[in-house]
Amino acid sequence: MAIKYDTTTRNAMLDALNTRIGTSAKVRIYNGTRPANVGTAITSQTMLVELTGNATAFAAAASGGVLTANAISNGTAAATGTASWCRVFQSNGTTAIADADVATSGSDLNLNNTSIATGQTVSVTSFTITDGNG
Structure with a gap:
């Protein structure tokens, strides 16, 4: 991408994303290849676990072009596989907002x-969304 933004603009874009995500976001973690974009249907990938974000899913404001998640509750794996990507949904669980890589x-x-087995407790150590167009 050739367009670059100043940090204030990057933070404003991330803050708008944060507002769109809203409270208690759902984070569904999958195996397999990440789809081309968030509008692409999930087909052969298996949802391994669903996690729920804090009542305020992300920090109140982005800083330095980075939006940092608040606490995300542990989840119990529903399937076995290797976690490779996730999809973030609004709390309704149906409005997909973003896809992200997992490691x-x-x-x-x-x-x-990332090696997940059915019934295992899955914990997030960190989650950040970075606007790299600075």
């Missing part, structure tokens, strides 16, 4: 373990 470190959403 144990250095990713958008970091878990305690």
Whole structure:
């Protein structure tokens, strides 16, 4: 992308995203290949676990082009697989807002373990959304 934004604009865009996500966001973690975009239907990927964000899912304001999630409740895995990406939904669970990569470190959403087994407790260690167009 050739367009670059100043930090104030990047923060404003992330704050607008935060407003759209709203309270108690649902984060569904999947295996398989991440779809081309958030509007693409999930087909062969399996939802491994659904997690619920805090009543205020993300910090009140982005800083430095980064929006940081508040606490996300642990979840119990519904299926077995290797977590590779997630989809963030509004609290209604039907309005998809964003897709993100998943790993144990250095990713958008970091878990305690990406090898997930049915019945396992899944914990988020960090989740940030970064606008890299600075």
